[in-house]
Amino acid sequence: MAQIPVVYGEWKLEENSWHFVVDIGKGGRMWFLNDGCTFGQLTEMARDDYILGKRTEIIELTYALPVSMLQNMAPDTPPMHVTNDRQVSSLIALSIVHLLRLYEEFGEDVEENSEESTDDEADSSDVNDDGEDVDDAAYSDGEDYSVYGKVKDEDDDEDEDEVCIEKKSTKNLFVAKCRVEGCAWMVRASVKNDASTFWVTKYVKHHTCSIAHRMAHRGKSTPKYIGQLFISYFGIIDGLTPVHVRVSMKHMFGIRIDYTTSYRSLIYAQQLVRGTAEDGYASLPAYLHSVNKANPGTVSALHVDSNNKFKYLFLAFGASIAGFQYMRRVIVVDGCHLTGKYEGTLLVATAQDGNFQIFPLAFGIVDGEDDASWEWFFSKLRECVSDGYPLVIVSDRHNSIKKACSTIFPWAKRGICYYHLQHNIVT
Structure with missing residues (x-):
């Protein structure tokens, strides 16, 4: 095992020698790397x-060679980049003998614009366009998930609330930079x-x-900036309430905010870490592609309406499908309502293993428990279960389940869940 300190910052070439400028605000980390990492x-x-x-930024991991090795090299020898598993093995092996520090930077996945600029202060190498790598099409059981479009880049939406000042702007040139001295954020545009x-x-x-330095230059503290500040200092959001945010801002930074602002700040902090609900739905094609690639035999399906909006999702892992062949032929199906932004219903199909534990077989997300959704769910579940053996499907007394079961699994016997039946009788 190798222990390597990690810092964030930027490499600079000064006086024919490479130096790493550490971002003190982001601090350092300690990594313990096992062989085979x-x-x-x-x-x-x-x-x-x-x-x-x-x-989706490109993470650049680099390290400087030990002084004993650099003595026999040119003074402007650049830092070593870690770009694959082989380079990771070299890093671990070298760190056992020499004291190394891993440097971390974030670049952008961009392309250079070939069109020349008429701005005397800018050259063609400054023209950047954001890009996405969508070479791999996602397939599962013949379904091409790439037809649903590209997965939205969370950074595509420009930040409309950033602090900036205009510098050197004329009628033919616009330059804006961050108010914080030394910050690299800037935008430059010119008339062509x-x-x-x-x-x-x-x-x-x-x-x-x-984010703390940027907030110092603002006239007021918005929920967006408070959310960013909270994440940058604490990095956790699980189990927190708006009261935690309000108390933390008061004691650490002297910022007094009301409950509404702290609530909105917590929501924004959650979006920074987890992404928005829209981002989650947009990422489904790429997620299903990754699941099918990593789990052979997986059955998945994504159904959209005429407006290309999400409607149904089905997922049964290959390991669950294979494991069900050794279970008793009883499947329990049920649904529960979701309480997220777009609500919906979660449908599940489970079995019971030899230790009387729940064995998950399949999951589905639909708009509601109706005839169409249950029939679609059972049609996909049919692909996971062979008809060579008897089958029992247990559920509550929902009529839509009864119709779908008789249509998709005509040979199966249907049973009523005792718990639901007892609850219906009592109530």
């Missing part, structure tokens, strides 16, 4: 430690052929200053 695990650790959630149109020639998306 992969590059994917390293990047996940970076996202988790620095609270990146689902962001059409005098009425500005072209963005350079855009640095991410702030290198801390």
